[in-house]
Amino acid sequence: xxxxxxxxxxxxxxxxxxxxxxxxxxxxxxxxxxxxxxxxxxxxxxxxxxxxxxxxxxxxxxxxxxxxxxxxxxxxxxxxxxxxxxxxxxxxxxxxxxxxxxxxxxxxxxxxxxxxxxxxxxxxxxxxxxxxxxxxxxxxxxxxxxxxxxxxxxxxxxxxxxxxxxxxxxxxxxxxxxxxxxxxxxxxxxxxxxxxxxxxxxxxxxxxxxxxxxxxxxxxxxxxxxxxxxxxxxxxxxxxxxxxxxxxxxxxxxxxx
Amino acid sequence: xxxxxxxxxxxxxxxxxxxxxxxxxxxxxxxxxxxxxxxxxxxxxxxxxxxxxxxxxxxxxxxxxxxxxxxxxxxxxxxxxxxxxxxxxxxxxxxxxxxxxxxxxxxxxxxxxxxxxxxxxxxxxxxxxxxxxxxxxxxxxxxxxxxxxxxxxxxxxxxxxxxxxxxxxxxxxxxxxxxxxxxxxxxxxxxxxxxxxxxxxxxxxxxxxxxxxxxxxxxxxxxxxxxxxxxxxxxxxxxxxxxxxxxxxxxxxxxxxxxxxxxxxxxxxxxxxxxxxxx
Amino acid sequence: xxxxxxxxxxxxxxxxxxxxxxxxxxxxxxxxxxxxxxxxxxxxxxxxxxxxxxxxxxxxxxxxxxxxxxxxxxxxxxxxxxxxxxxxxxxxxxxxxxxxxxxxxxxxxxxxxxxxxxxxxxxxxxxxxxxxxxxxxxxxxxxxxxxxxxxxxxxxxxxxxxxxxxxxxxxxxxxxxxxxxxxxxxxxxxxxxxxxxxxxxxxxxxxxxxxxxxxxxxxxxxxxxxxxxxxxxxxxxxxxxxxxxxxxxxxxxxxxxxxxxxxxxxxxxxxxxxxxxxxxxxxxxxxxxxxxxxxxxxxxxxxxxxxxxxxxxxxxxxxxxxxxxxxxxxxxxxxxxxxxxxxxxxxxxxxxxxx
Numbered sequence: 001x002x003x004x005x006x007x008x009x010x011x012x013x014x015x016x017x018x019x020x021x022x023x024x025x026x027x028x029x030x031x032x033x034x035x036x037x038x039x040x041x042x043x044x045x046x047x048x049x050x051x052x053x054x055x056x057x058x059x060x061x062x063x064x065x066x067x068x069x070x071x072x073x074x075x076x077x078x079x080x081x082x083x084x085x086x087x088x089x090x091x092x093x094x095x096x097x098x099x100x101x102x103x104x105x106x107x108x109x110x111x112x113x114x115x116x117x118x119x120x121x122x123x124x125x126x127x128x129x130x131x132x133x134x135x136x137x138x139x140x141x142x143x144x145x146x147x148x149x150x151x152x153x154x155x156x157x158x159x160x161x162x163x164x165x166x167x168x169x170x171x172x173x174x175x176x177x178x179x180x181x182x183x184x185x186x187x188x189x190x191x192x193x194x195x196x197x198x199x200x201x202x203x204x205x206x207x208x209x210x211x212x213x214x215x216x217x218x219x220x221x222x223x224x225x226x227x228x229x230x231x232x233x234x235x236x237x238x239x240x241x242x243x244x245x246x247x248x249x250x251x252x253x254x255x256x257x
Numbered sequence: 258x259x260x261x262x263x264x265x266x267x268x269x270x271x272x273x274x275x276x277x278x279x280x281x282x283x284x285x286x287x288x289x290x291x292x293x294x295x296x297x298x299x300x301x302x303x304x305x306x307x308x309x310x311x312x313x314x315x316x317x318x319x320x321x322x323x324x325x326x327x328x329x330x331x332x333x334x335x336x337x338x339x340x341x342x343x344x345x346x347x348x349x350x351x352x353x354x355x356x357x358x359x360x361x362x363x364x365x366x367x368x369x370x371x372x373x374x375x376x377x378x379x380x381x382x383x384x385x386x387x388x389x390x391x392x393x394x395x396x397x398x399x400x401x402x403x404x405x406x407x408x409x410x411x412x413x414x415x416x417x418x419x420x421x422x423x424x425x426x427x428x429x430x431x432x433x434x435x436x437x438x439x440x441x442x443x444x445x446x447x448x449x450x451x452x453x454x455x456x457x458x459x460x461x462x463x464x465x466x467x468x469x470x471x472x473x474x475x476x477x478x479x480x481x482x483x484x485x486x487x488x489x490x491x492x493x494x495x496x497x498x499x500x501x502x503x504x505x506x507x508x509x510x511x512x513x514x515x516x517x518x519x520x521x522x523x524x525x526x527x528x529x530x531x532x533x534x535x536x
Numbered sequence: 537x538x539x540x541x542x543x544x545x546x547x548x549x550x551x552x553x554x555x556x557x558x559x560x561x562x563x564x565x566x567x568x569x570x571x572x573x574x575x576x577x578x579x580x581x582x583x584x585x586x587x588x589x590x591x592x593x594x595x596x597x598x599x600x601x602x603x604x605x606x607x608x609x610x611x612x613x614x615x616x617x618x619x620x621x622x623x624x625x626x627x628x629x630x631x632x633x634x635x636x637x638x639x640x641x642x643x644x645x646x647x648x649x650x651x652x653x654x655x656x657x658x659x660x661x662x663x664x665x666x667x668x669x670x671x672x673x674x675x676x677x678x679x680x681x682x683x684x685x686x687x688x689x690x691x692x693x694x695x696x697x698x699x700x701x702x703x704x705x706x707x708x709x710x711x712x713x714x715x716x717x718x719x720x721x722x723x724x725x726x727x728x729x730x731x732x733x734x735x736x737x738x739x740x741x742x743x744x745x746x747x748x749x750x751x752x753x754x755x756x757x758x759x760x761x762x763x764x765x766x767x768x769x770x771x772x773x774x775x776x777x778x779x780x781x782x783x784x785x786x787x788x789x790x791x792x793x794x795x796x797x798x799x800x801x802x803x804x805x806x807x808x809x810x811x812x813x814x815x816x817x818x819x820x821x822x823x824x825x826x827x828x829x830x831x832x833x834x835x836x837x838x839x840x841x842x843x844x845x846x847x848x849x850x851x852x853x854x855x856x857x858x859x860x861x862x863x864x865x866x867x868x869x870x871x872x873x874x875x876x877x878x879x880x881x882x883x884x885x886x887x888x889x890x891x
Contacts, residue, residue: 006348013341014360017419020375021364023385027378033781035378036761037388054579081274088267100274103282105524107476109493110513114285117292117506120610137281140274169266198369201478205500208615209569209594217370219597221483222574222753230378233371240366248359298874313882315889382763403763404748486748487707490888501599502709502881504606 021237028230035227046231056232059216062128063197066212070135071192077136078143078188083177086151087159097148104141111137112202119206126208134202139192146191150184190247197240293510297503306511316512319495324519326406326491327475330413331467337414338421339463345422346429358426362419369416373483376412377403380484404486412480417473421466428462429455468527472520492516567592568812571604571619573799574752574834575670581828585819591812599752600708601625602877608634613806617813623654623798624871626666636805637663642814644821647841651863652798657871666800669820670829672837673787673866674711675794677759677770681784688766688788691719695741699766703746704758706769709884714795714870715769716742724795724867729876732883739887742768749888752835759785772854773797776836779853789862796866798840830854 027035029042050056084090085097103111115134116126124130155177162176163169178185200214207215213236220229296305310316341361349357364372379385380402387399402408436458440450474480478493485491490498492512499509570576574597582593598604601622608616621629629635645653648668658666676688683702687693694703694715705712714724716738722731747764748754756774758764760782767774771794775785801820803813819825826844830837838854839846846854855862872880 003348006344009340010344010349010357013337013418017361017364017415019385020372020379020415021367023379024367024371024375033778034757034760036381036383037385055577077274077277080270084267084270088263088270090264090267090271096271096275099283100278103278105472105520106282106517107472107493107513107520109476109478109496110289110517111282111285113496113500113506113509113513114289115281116610117510118281118285118288121288123612125612125615126610133281136277140277144274194366200370208596208611214368214370217368219574219577221370221374222597222751229371229374233368233375236371237364237367241363244359244363244366248355315882315886318889377757381757381761383761401747404750404754404758486750486754487888488748489891490885495885498881498885500606501603503602503878504609 024230025234025237027227028234030227030230033226035230046227047235049228050231050235053228056213056216056220059211059213062210063213066128066132066135066203067193067196070132070196071139071189074136074139074143074192075185075189077140079147079178079181079185082144082148082151083173086148087156097144100144101141103137104145108138108199109201112205115202116205126206128207128210128212130206131203131212134206135192135196135199138199138202139195142195143188143192146188147181147184150181155180186250289510290514292507293514295507297505297507299507306508307515309508310512310515315490316495319490319492320515320519322489323475323492323516326409326413326481327471330410330417330474331470333410333414334417334421334470335463335467338418338466339425341418342422342425342429345426358423361422364415365419370479370483372416373412373480376408376415377483380408380411403484404488406485406489408484408486409481409491412484413474413477416480417470421463421470424462424466424469425459428459432458464527468523471523475520476516566809567594568809568816569594569596569615569617570816571596571598571607571616573597573599573620575829575832575837576620578828578832578834581825581832584824584828585816588819589812589815593816600710601628605629605632608632614804614808616804617807617809618816619802619804620669620799621666621802622869623652623666623668623671623800624657624869626658626800626802627660629802630660630665634802634804634806635665636803636807636810637665638667638803638817639814640664643667643818644841644843647821647843649840649842649859649863651860652796652840654798654800654868658800666802667817667821668798668800668840669826670837670840671796671798672773673771673789673794673862674706674708674715674769674797675771675787675789677755677767677774677785677787679759679762679765679782679784680786682762682765685786685788689790691715691790691792694745694766694768695719695738697745700745701747702765703742704755704764704767705742705746705749706755706767706774707749707751708769709880710869710872711795711797712739712742712769713880713883714867717870718792718795718867721792724870727870727872727876729879732879736883736886739883740890743887743890769795771797773835773837776853777831777833789865791865793865793867794862796863796868797837798868799837 026039028046029044030046031040031043081100085093090096112134115130115137119126119130158180159172159176162172167175198214199212200218203212203215204218217229217232220232293306294302294304296303299305345354345357345361367375381387382399382401382403384403386402390396391399432455436454437450440454445453476493478497481491482494496509496512496516499505499512568591570593572595576582577595577597582595586593596607598607604619604621605628619629626635652668652671654668658664658668676691676694678685678688683699687698693699713735716735717724717727717731719738720734743749746768748758750758755767755770756778759767759770759774760778771787775787779785801817803810803817807813820829821841823841823843823845826839826841827846827850830839830844830846831850836854838856838859846856851857870880
């Protein structure tokens with residue numbers, strides 16, 4: 001009986017979670033101009049329209065570029081700082097750690113606007129770099145928190161052993177610490193990619209012509225109603241799911257080996 | 258390694274991250290604070306932008322709307338996600354758990370802007386819900402779902418149920434099964450065991466998730482803008498209106514700072530659960 | 537290698553990488569940078585010009601003069617070449633020293649409908665700074681199978697009970713405030729702060745009747761899908777583009793009149809590419825450019841040039857023949873001072889927040 005209730009509840013929630021995605025994908029195959037019932041597809045015309053839209057495809061490339069670069073930078077900065085705070089007694093450490101994690105509690109909108117005002121003062125133009133800087137700001141605290149939480153005393157002992165055997169500090173960091181923290185580093189990078197990939201408001205405020213996919217999708221949304229938005233959404237979903245599966249396989253393989 | 262070298266290396270490794278945070282987070286914030294007290298088109302220093310928030314009821318209401326919506330969203334999301342995470346953690350057979358969890362967060366991967374838009378299609382007067390309910394004869398008039406606060410809440414809850422399921426699941430899995438066994442051995446009913454043992458132990462995880470929900474929801478522009486139909490304004494919409502319609506960064510900055518104060522208050526309310534600890 | 541130097545190198549490399557892709561993303565000097573409304577982003581409009589001139593047109597879309605000027609404030613001189621701006625707001629750009637006079641002898645001035653040349657605002661101190669490219673009306677858009685066309689002949693229907701819950705309001709304060717002013721017999725060009733309380737009363741009644749206050753897309757969606765039957769502030773720009781999908785959509789010019797919207801092209805004084813900017817303006821004003829702009833994917837509108845190469849079906853959808861009658865009853869957008877503008881926007885916020 002209790003399993004029954006549990007199954008019904010779980011099914012209901014799965015239904016809730018998948019309803020909009022299912023509708024999104026279904027009506028991306030709509031034959032006419034309005035992505036609402038009745039369904040009169042299937043048609044691939046909207047997918048064709050998306051692939052022929054130079055702004056959407058360049059938005060896609062920009063998004064990938066920004067996501068990969070900023071996540072790598074955020075992970076490196078997060079790793080170095082986590083290591084520094086975990087292994088060395090630095091005065092004011094608690095306060096400084098607080099500073100690094102502070103952006104986690106601030107809305108993206110506010111971070112984006114602050115950067116816009118600052119760059120405006122400095123005369124720096126809007127660009128993908130500006131948006132990328134913002135993405136590192138939002139992801140660095142996350143990377144730091146994840147990696148710092150995984151810095152156990154166990155690794156410290158191994159590091160000490162390596163140092164006693166004559167390894168230089170840099171070798172310890174690259175050959176001992178980083179590999180031991182590989183899961184945390186990977187998780188940080190992957191999570192940062194997800195957030196950067198999906199981030200809208202910072203990119204919206206800080207870019208001009210070359211912009212990221214979410215902003216292009218927003219423009220598309222504002223430029224008229226059509227199932228093209230469904231098609232691009234379905235494509236993004238498909239690609240993301242594939243990435244998630246790859247992530248899962250990599251994670252599983254590692255655990256089994 | 259001498260203490261001097263050690264501390265030099267330590268500082269060298271934390272400095273890049275600190276500098277980044279100072280330059281691109283603290284400094285912009287300072288710039289915003291300065292801009293906020295020099296109103297657009299005004300003669301100089303003035304607190305007028307802060308004053309209008311407290312004196313103009315439509316500005317004030319944006320904040321109360323935001324807090325109401327965010328609180329409702331946070332509570333509903335936690336209430337929906339906790340049992341779900343529980344089922345995933347303790348009812349679903351072990352070998353299916355990972356798959357079940359992954360399925361539960363799969364729509365997380367649709368683009369965020371598109372997700373809100375998809376809900377609009379579902380909730381519209383001619384959308385799937387109304388069409389099916391009408392055909393089933395459950396209603397005779399279509400329900401007004403799109404363009405309401407309800408729609409905004411549904412859009413938010415959809416996202417945060419996924420997020421909270423993840424964090425609460427992780428929390429539940431960390432509990433040793435011995436706790437439940439011990440409680441049972443001591444004669445506790447499952448309900449007592451839950452109320453006095455499991456819930457208190459998972460509370461920190463819930464609070465972290467709830468706080469994250471609060472922060473992300475109260476600062477979000479897209480969901481209310483797409484789903485709310487502008488029947489009321491939330492803070493982020495009011496802020497974007499200042500920038501988008503008038504290029505008034507001064508007023509937008511003041512409103513952002515007020516919003517940040519509210520989030521900070523929420524942070525202090527949950528602070529004792531939010532410390533990041535090393536394993 | 538010390539850790540410090542490693543950190544520096546890593547940071548350096550990352551910044552170099554960021555810079556590399558950022559610079560690659562910068563517009564090159566040969567591009568034309570246009571600050572436009574969404575109708576100009578249609579590839580069908582831009583592609584022929586790009587191909588003919590071997591140039592890339594970068595577009596940034598905005599809505600409303602305030603937002604456009606804000607974008608310019610956040611840019612460096614020379615960032616922009618051409619801009620689309622409300623005709624009545626051309627003087628605001630000229631005041632700020634943004635625009636370059638246009639050579640009338642190189643533009644098809646004679647082809648323009650005389651009513652929409654708007655020389656009072658597009659010509660400042662005897663120099664032409666803007667040329668009208670497209671126009672239309674903010675009026676009542678409706679579904680004629682569900683709303684009685686006779687009812688749509690008066691603005692009073694918007695504040696009455698008959699269509700309660702079947703109305704949406706287009707989310708742009710200027711035209712709707714203009715319509716509210718006309719409903720109480722005021723002229724859009726003569727509005728002052730003293731008129732605002734009476735306007736507020738009209739807006740509040742409209743809001744009480746309305747299901748939603750919607751942007752361009754949501755307006756189209758709501759009307760096209762039958763979510764609402766009447767759109768305050770709608771016009772051919774909502775109904776024409778989707779007329780094929782839903783032929784019941786129509787608009788009226790009520791007896792009190794309608795608000796005329798009119799968009800102009802202007803060239804930036806600091807443009808580094810003035811020849812190409814002029815060519816672009818000439819292209820948009822050519823019969824082919826005018827036809828493509830009038831039927832752009834974002835929204836349709838009347839071409840400013842009588843020579844626009846539209847076919848009969850398109851002309852019928854735009855109600856080309858009825859224009860002289862419409863124009864007689866149209867009044868321009870309100871053009872408030874900075875101060876009144878802020879008050880009007882606050883009025884708008886109050887209307888949205890009203891319960």
